[in-house]
Amino acid sequence: xxxxxxxxxxxxxxxxxxxxxxxxxxxxxxxxxxxxxxxxxxxxxxxxxxxxxxxxxxxxxxxxxxxxxxxxxxxxxxxxxxxxxxxxxxxxxxxxxxxxxxxxxxxxxxxxxxxxxxxxxxxxxxxxxxxxxxxxxxxxxxxxxxxxxxxxxxxxxxxxxxxxxxxxxxxxxxxxxxxxxxxxxxxxxxxxxxxxxxxxxxxxxxxxxxxxxxxxxxxxxxxxxxxxxxxxxxxxxxxxxxxxxxxxxxxxxxxxxxxxxxxxxxxxxxxxxxxxxxxxxxxxxxxxxxxxxxxxxxxxxxxxxxxxxxxxxxxxxxxxxxxxxxxxxxxxxxxxxx
Numbered sequence: 001x002x003x004x005x006x007x008x009x010x011x012x013x014x015x016x017x018x019x020x021x022x023x024x025x026x027x028x029x030x031x032x033x034x035x036x037x038x039x040x041x042x043x044x045x046x047x048x049x050x051x052x053x054x055x056x057x058x059x060x061x062x063x064x065x066x067x068x069x070x071x072x073x074x075x076x077x078x079x080x081x082x083x084x085x086x087x088x089x090x091x092x093x094x095x096x097x098x099x100x101x102x103x104x105x106x107x108x109x110x111x112x113x114x115x116x117x118x119x120x121x122x123x124x125x126x127x128x129x130x131x132x133x134x135x136x137x138x139x140x141x142x143x144x145x146x147x148x149x150x151x152x153x154x155x156x157x158x159x160x161x162x163x164x165x166x167x168x169x170x171x172x173x174x175x176x177x178x179x180x181x182x183x184x185x186x187x188x189x190x191x192x193x194x195x196x197x198x199x200x201x202x203x204x205x206x207x208x209x210x211x212x213x214x215x216x217x218x219x220x221x222x223x224x225x226x227x228x229x230x231x232x233x234x235x236x237x238x239x240x241x242x243x244x245x246x247x248x249x250x251x252x253x254x255x256x257x258x259x260x261x262x263x264x265x266x267x268x269x270x271x272x273x274x275x276x277x278x279x280x281x282x283x284x285x286x287x288x289x290x291x292x293x294x295x296x297x298x299x300x301x302x303x304x305x306x307x308x309x310x311x312x313x314x315x316x317x318x319x320x321x322x323x324x325x326x327x328x329x330x331x332x333x334x335x336x337x338x
Contacts, residue, residue: 031319032078037305041077041086042319051077051088056321066101068092076122081129089123098123098134100149112147112154121165126173133167133176144178157194168211177210187219202234202241209254212236214261231255231266244280258307265301265310277301277312291322
């Protein structure tokens with residue numbers, strides 16, 4: 001259990017209203033909420049992908065943010081903390097690269113080359129907005145770098161003969177958490193300006209995707225042999241890892257903390273390829289299913305900043321917004337991305 005005070009677990013089966021951000025034949029994925037929670041940026045397209053933004057309540061139509069001809073892919077359009085830019089990964093100029101786009105005037109700015117398939121690791125803004133962390137393949141080795149969103153020279157944060165991946169920021173922007181092939185059963189952390197890294201042993205196999213809780217006390221991560229992941233939490237200072245998911249199903253894509261840190265949303269796979277969206281309540285240690293017939297290894301779940309909604313992907317390849325207020329499951333407006 002997560003020893004954190006918070007509201008009671010009020011998420012019940014049958015008390016969910018879900019709507020689709022897109023219901024066409026395009027693959028819609030990688031949703032990110034704006035800091036105010038009013039909008040969601042996502043990638044969508046049939047031949048390649050572009051980034052779109054739509055109101056998170058499903059109203060209106062989607063607004064296209066990135067443009068261009070060809071089959072290139074713009075992925076992981078993540079809002080800056082002030083909500084005025086997106087950072088994203090793209091091969092739009094024939095090179096896997098990190099970019100930003102201004103939401104004020106649409107200006108595109110190329111940043112660092114990634115040197116690898118840009119769909120592998122999402123870039124991450126620092127909470128203070130001053131840097132973007134990412135993974136790049138340089139001289140045959142994957143390491144973690146940061147760069148100013150205004151451009152300039154990248155700063156190499158890790159420098160090890162073995163691969164380092166999946167950087168995430170501490171709330172104070174002073175520390176980065178990541179995973180490393182030097183010890184894949186641990187979570188690693190390092191000062192955000194570089195320096196000596198240190199490890200947090202988890203006692204689990206093949207750790208991936210560490211994510212600190214909003215109060216910084218816990219680290220959420222996936223682990224499991226052969227890609228059969230389950231979700232765990234561990235004190236950020238080290239200690240015993242506690243199980244969130246159980247062995248009755250395969251846990252899917254990266255889990256996410258609720259903004260108040262009292263709940264965790266995750267997806268789990270079921271027979272036949274369909275999956276469920278599940279919320280784990282830390283205070284009670286119980287899990288409840290919110291939605292079924294979703295894709296487990298595609299996008300989300302992601303909590304809205306106010307903790308009232310969760311995004312995930314349906315089996316029809318549409319992004320869903322799950323409202324935890326009482327209501328029925330509805331499908332709303334269509335997005336034309338042809």
